[in-house]
Amino acid sequence: MPRRLLRDAKIVVDEWRYVTEAATDSAAPLIVTLAQWQLEPDTWLARGTPLGVVLSPAQHVEQLAPDLEHFALVAAEFSGPSEGRGYTQGRQLREHWHFAGELRATGYVRRDQLFFMARCGFNSFELSDTDIADAYTAFSTFTAAYQPANDLGLVHKLRTRVSAAGAPIAGTLT
Amino acid sequence: MLRGYWRDCGRAKYRARMYRYDVTDKTLVRQRVAQFRDQTQRFLKGALSEDEFKHLRLRNGLYIQRHAPMLRIAIPYGLLSTTQLRTLARIARDYDRGYGHFTTRQNIQFNWPKLEQVPDILAELAEVEMHAIQTSGNCIRNTTSDHLAGITPDELEDPRPWCEIIRQWSTFHPEFSYLPRKFKIAVTGAPQDRAASLVHDIGVHIVRDDSGELGFEILAGGGLGRTPIIGQVVRKFLPREHLLSYLEAILRVYNLEGRRDNLTKARIKILVRSLGIEEFTRRVEAEWDSLRDGGLRVDAAQIERMRSFFNPPAYLALSNTSPEAGRETAFRAWYRYNTTAHKVPGYRAVYVSLKKPGVAPGDATDVQMDLIADLADRFSFGEVRVTHTQNLLLADVEQGRTYELWQSLERAGLATPNIGTLTDIICCPGLDFCSLANAGSIDVARLINERFDDYDYIYDLGEIDIKMSGCMNACGHHHVGNIGILGVDKGGEEWYQITIGGAAGADASLGSVIGPSVPKAQVAETIEHLLEVYVEERAPEERFLDTVRRLGIKPFKERAYAAPIAA
Numbered sequence: 001m002p003r004r005l006l007r008d009a010k011i012v013v014d015e016w017r018y019v020t021e022a023a024t025d026s027a028a029p030l031i032v033t034l035a036q037w038q039l040e041p042d043t044w045l046a047r048g049t050p051l052g053v054v055l056s057p058a059q060h061v062e063q064l065a066p067d068l069e070h071f072a073l074v075a076a077e078f079s080g081p082s083e084g085r086g087y088t089q090g091r092q093l094r095e096h097w098h099f100a101g102e103l104r105a106t107g108y109v110r111r112d113q114l115f116f117m118a119r120c121g122f123n124s125f126e127l128s129d130t131d132i133a134d135a136y137t138a139f140s141t142f143t144a145a146y147q148p149a150n151d152l153g154l155v156h157k158l159r160t161r162v163s164a165a166g167a168p169i170a171g172t173l174t
Numbered sequence: 175m176l177r178g179y180w181r182d183c184g185r186a187k188y189r190a191r192m193y194r195y196d197v198t199d200k201t202l203v204r205q206r207v208a209q210f211r212d213q214t215q216r217f218l219k220g221a222l223s224e225d226e227f228k229h230l231r232l233r234n235g236l237y238i239q240r241h242a243p244m245l246r247i248a249i250p251y252g253l254l255s256t257t258q259l260r261t262l263a264r265i266a267r268d269y270d271r272g273y274g275h276f277t278t279r280q281n282i283q284f285n286w287p288k289l290e291q292v293p294d295i296l297a298e299l300a301e302v303e304m305h306a307i308q309t310s311g312n313c314i315r316n317t318t319s320d321h322l323a324g325i326t327p328d329e330l331e332d333p334r335p336w337c338e339i340i341r342q343w344s345t346f347h348p349e350f351s352y353l354p355r356k357f358k359i360a361v362t363g364a365p366q367d368r369a370a371s372l373v374h375d376i377g378v379h380i381v382r383d384d385s386g387e388l389g390f391e392i393l394a395g396g397g398l399g400r401t402p403i404i405g406q407v408v409r410k411f412l413p414r415e416h417l418l419s420y421l422e423a424i425l426r427v428y429n430l431e432g433r434r435d436n437l438t439k440a441r442i443k444i445l446v447r448s449l450g451i452e453e454f455t456r457r458v459e460a461e462w463d464s465l466r467d468g469g470l471r472v473d474a475a476q477i478e479r480m481r482s483f484f485n486p487p488a489y490l491a492l493s494n495t496s497p498e499a500g501r502e503t504a505f506r507a508w509y510r511y512n513t514t515a516h517k518v519p520g521y522r523a524v525y526v527s528l529k530k531p532g533v534a535p536g537d538a539t540d541v542q543m544d545l546i547a548d549l550a551d552r553f554s555f556g557e558v559r560v561t562h563t564q565n566l567l568l569a570d571v572e573q574g575r576t577y578e579l580w581q582s583l584e585r586a587g588l589a590t591p592n593i594g595t596l597t598d599i600i601c602c603p604g605l606d607f608c609s610l611a612n613a614g615s616i617d618v619a620r621l622i623n624e625r626f627d628d629y630d631y632i633y634d635l636g637e638i639d640i641k642m643s644g645c646m647n648a649c650g651h652h653h654v655g656n657i658g659i660l661g662v663d664k665g666g667e668e669w670y671q672i673t674i675g676g677a678a679g680a681d682a683s684l685g686s687v688i689g690p691s692v693p694k695a696q697v698a699e700t701i702e703h704l705l706e707v708y709v710e711e712r713a714p715e716e717r718f719l720d721t722v723r724r725l726g727i728k729p730f731k732e733r734a735y736a737a738p739i740a741a
Contacts, residue, residue: 057434060430081225081226081229082229082312082352082434083352083434084312084350084351084353084354084429085429085430085434087348087349087350087351087429088349088426088429088430091349096464110226112213112230113352115348116346116348116349116351116352117348119348120348120349141205141209142202142206142346143201143205144198144201144202145346145348146202146343146345146346146347147342147347147348147418147470148468148469148470149348149349
């Protein structure tokens with residue numbers, strides 16, 4: 001059963017495979033865990049396909065940062081409904097390490113979290129089949145925001161960046 | 175039926191001097207109502223499980239309590255316009271049982287709304303620029319402040335513009351909406367700390383550096399609950415433009431490093447304690463380095479714009495008077511205890527006591543709320559404040575009109591002359607309402623009031639506070655009460671552990687347990703024994719707290735347990 005996901009606000013069939021799924025499909029782009037990567041990076045590179053990596057909640061972005069150039073995808077794992085470290089990991093990857101590839105939310109991902117995830121730089125979301133159909137509506141939950149983040153054009157107006165005269169100043173997204 | 179906020183404002187004589195929503199603020203709050211309405215409908219249709227919905231409703235102040243849902247509504251830094259207060263009165267009348275409960279975090283709670291009506295309540299609130307956003311859940315909660323902000327003579331600067339700047343930054347913060355645990359920030363602008371900032375996750379103090387420049391002292395890691403800890407200084411002086419980036423750095427370190435494996439060890443205080451303040455500070459500063467020059471810098475224009483909302487009202491040119499001269503004893507007592515100094519000559523700040531004996535501390539009826547709104551329009555420029563001690567305040571009353579105001583408050587049962595005294599008890603809702611509580615609180619407050627009903631004695635005791643919580647979560651701040659009372663469950667019975675020597679101000683300290691817990695019927699008597707020791711041992715003009723600090727708990731303990739404690 002192919003996995004569907006929401007990527008750049010469109011429902012698509014996932015072309016990526018996790019290591020556990022890859023046995024039958026050696027040509028597919030592959031997602032490894034950070035531990036698997038660190039153990040034998042050359043083996044994975046020798047595969048010749050695009051590579052992705054899973055970052056667990058307790059792992060620090062700094063552990064991944066030196067090798068970031070090898071990855072076209074980073075999947076931050078959300079282990080449950082109250083897990084929140086991935087939001088910071090996402091922003092750090094985008095804003096501090098300038099990661100420009102696919103940033104994916106995996107694990108416990110529900111439509112009601114998508115707006116915040118997207119503002120933290122995530123652009124793809126592994127959702128359940130029951131949640132995925134209407135999930136895109138979450139991106140328009142709010143049309144403005146009070147704080148700068150990593151919006152990728154999601155939020156049209158940043159409230160705090162308006163000066164006394166009401167004129168937009170540096171940092172405004174329009 | 176909804177009444178237009180702006181039409182009401184036009185009708186009111188005064189426009190409250192508070193932050194006013196612009197189009198964007200209004201849009202956001204309405205979008206939040208729509209989001210929550212959709213979530214509630216999905217839950218009621220069965221598309222969201224109980225547990226999934228719990229994580230969503232908790233971000234909107236909605237708890238499932240003992241009798242019904244409990245809805246907590248945010249009152250940012252305790253400031254209300256009379257139009258807003260009238261809306262709260264109407265909600266109490268139309269959706270609840272005719273009363274509301276003001277909390278130690280300057281919010282209001284309703285105990286009897288129906289789940290399916292909550293979206294409608296939120297829609298009514300949105301019309302008057304109010305909401306329940308982030309009043310519960312593991313996110314940044316309502317920012318609290320000094321209820322005397324802007325009027326107290328010893329203030330360096332009004333903290334409320336900064337509270338609003340923090341409110342906006344923290345609202346729907348995408349990175350910090352799923353923190354390890356709840357997060358509370360308090361801001362003060364005066365040396366005297368009336369916001370209990372030392373027992374907050376972050377305390378922000380407006381201070382001056384050696385060159386006279388205004389900025390902030392930042393504390394972190396304070397908190398009550400199961401493990402009470404006094405906050406520690408992270409930064410002695412932070413230039414004002416960096417406030418938000420520095421808060422963001424602290425929150426980021428906490429979000430990544432705070433414990434998520436054990437709810438009772440998840441607050442930032444545990445992280446600060448386990449890392450030590452030096453290492454915690456080092457990590458915050460390192461994170462701040464990458465944030466300080468980003469988009470969070472607060473510029474002068476923003477500060478000015480925010481300040482303009484809190485400009486002083488049109489005070490009359492008056493001189494100080496003695497309105498109590500020649501008046502009856504009851505008024506003189508009220509004036510002495512229930513009013514306080516104002517920085518403008520001829521004015522006084524007036525407490526509306528919500529601590530009438532026999533009434534649950536912090537409760538007000540819809541009729542009382544409407545009356546207080548009317549009185550605020552007549553006497554105090556259309557503004558009402560909620561104090562963290564669960565009273566209300568009319569901040570700007572002409573001294574010459576206090577007698578007239580007192581008469582109205584007295585008739586409504588809102589002039590109990592006990593502010594700052596033994597019966598001005600801070601109290602959580604306790605077992606009567608809260609599903610977390612081990613023991614009742616309101617009942618104990620009633621019993622204390624029944625035992626101590628002689629005002630000559632109460633006034634002789636002077637400044638003393640009792641704080642009571644029905645469980646370890648410490649919503650009633652018992653650790654920092656001069657006398658603290660904690661409800662415990664002992665074999666299905668309600669017992670109470672008593673502490674003394676706690677304080678919440680700038681000299682904050684945690685109380686010490688005097689001994690084994692006592693049954694409900696003996697709480698008031700035990701307190702009486704503690705007070706006997708104080709009266710016998712006190713030096714002239716010495717407060718209860720200072721006597722305890724000087725003598726230690728031993729003599730108090732000996733007297734309290736001289737007779738055997740029995741159920």
